[in-house]
């Protein structure tokens with residue numbers, strides 16, 4: 001059995017330490033608990049232990065999980081983030097399921113979301129995913145294309161761009177990932193100065209189980225944590 005409540009406590013105290021080191025307030029750092037591959041029951045346990053925000057990376061899996069959640073725990077009210085690669089043919093479903101899409105990395109995807117949001121008469125919160133590690137296998141816009149893309153996305157009337165997201169390079173030591181996070185923070189500061197309409201650089205989503213402390217030291221105010229809370233995935 002995995003001690004989810006205990007794991008959450010340990011993650012919280014690690015966040016406290018990192019925040020202290022960074023001179024920031026730990027209470028301003030939001031945990032997105034990543035429940036991919038884990039069942040709804042596990043999510044409920046984390047919710048009862050105090051977490052309110054959850055992330056999934058596959059639309060289909062999330063759809064089934066959230067339906068089951070509604071069935072077995074209709075009282076719980078969570079914030080839901082999408083953190084995976086979103087295919088344009090899944091936009092409609094994703095907008096029904098999620099409060100924030102963290103992984104917008106192309107104009108095509110952004111305009112698809114905006115179009116759908118228009119039909120539904122609402123605005124959708126998104127983050128721009130940036131590929132700070134320059135690893136081919138990863139999604140995200142290249143850092144040197146990010147300003148152009150965000151300037152284009154800012155024209156879309158039904159998007160609210162709330163910040164940036166990145167996945168750090170997978171390196172043997174967390175410390176080696178620091179330049180990725182520093183790059184995202186610089187980019188966010190650069191974009192802030194442009195004062196683009198509908199663009200607010202209020203969220204810096206960076207840091208996972210292996211590197212969230214370094215990310216916090218570099219200014220993350222949203223960390224996406226799976227393994228440290230729920231144990232290893234199959």
Ligand SMILES: *Cc1c(COP(=O)(O)O)cnc(C)c1O
Pocket residue numbers: 034036057083084167208209210224225226227228
């Ligand atoms: C799986 C995943 C995470 C969480 O990873 P852990 O290493 O298990 O903490 C965070 N962000 C994204 C985008 C993911 O796909």
